[in-house]
Amino acid sequence: MLELFTPHRETWLYRVNPALKFVVFFAFMLIVLFNQNFHFALNQLILYGVLVYSFSGYSWRKLLLFSVPIVISFVSSAATMMLFGKGVTIWWSWGLIKISEESFNYGLLLGFKTLSFGFISLVFLLTSRPILLFYALMQQFRLPSKYAYSFIASIRLMPVIVEELQTRSDALKIRGVHFPKGLKGIFQRLRMYTVPLFAQSIRRAQRVAVAMEAKRFQMGAKRTYYYPTTYERVDAVFVIVMVVSFASALVLSVR
Template structure:
């Protein structure tokens, strides 16, 4: 079986080395942030959509995990359309708000770019085990073990935030803590729980750091790894696909005459 046909297997992205997924997403992100045109972002988004079946995520999982993007992208489009560029013909003018052809073009480019940059990053974390990522960063990229293990511990703690939030809400309810109704009460309740979660996270992080240091995780001595992390042909293929998508996006924008370097 060829490497390309192997990578097409359902859920195969989850078996690719996390370093390869990180590099592919990084290449796409950097290239898409070099311009603010809609052609490059649209091209990258279409090509990414064609590759999504390889991630092995169901439609429900994909929609659930990318839900923040479907909120952020429309909000950014509306805000940019109302307060973006003033060039081009004026399509709508309401007091201090003006919608022009330039602002609409910029709004579309930003909305598409949020999706094109965000979706690969979400798929990366949705199909990656934090321990595998730490193994790859240490064994493939040769990053310092202290940095990698500390980051791994932090990623493991992130998954506890929702459980902690629910426990704090239940504890408040059990104690009969009363809050004023309406938006003000909801905002106050959110602020109190967020502060309690911050205090809990700082305490837990401090205890974890002390425990890891006591067990020698911060030592500079050579470290062995329970699971080897290899970088093979499938991983190279995924990185190459990321480069191809980025190159196709830039080429399409240049040929369409819409490429607009952000630093120009």
């Protein structure tokens, strides 16, 4: 599992300040979300595709593997829209299903957006370490340390929670628990799985918080950081490359 997420080589994207990278990609994501122009959506998709496949530092085979779920969600979102979307110029219809020119284009637009989101997220996740993201958010973007450290503590405890969920699942299996069908079954399943998990996690979080405060962690106090993060030259390069390629995606689409 760990080997799967080890890059082939570390590209320049790895050295960009994670918080800056996050903010830039997040802004791009908002633009993708609100954009309704077909060509602009396609150009952006190409840009993010190039970013993932050339600069993430992973081999082609791994990247294709990571792209599988993204492509599946592309197909499902585009297909639903093509079959059930609204439109006037009808190409083909059968019962409730109706493919029109408009719904086909909307389907593709929706699909491009889904792919773009998938690629932006993938390139960010593959080239950044979550813990450093929070350190950089605190140092470069003034995120209050109480939030950042709560997130960091929760991320560190994630494996424990996953293990507990697995244990709970095994325990229910070995006790031969059968759930009724329908909504009642869904509720029972939800209760059986989550109540012990929540009870344990709340106790654990409470203990961690008390321990941190006992070691003089104070909300809102001035502090130093174990991992110092700064802006470097590569950050300027990153911003310039991103702005230029994004602008060209925009210009090429309005022509």
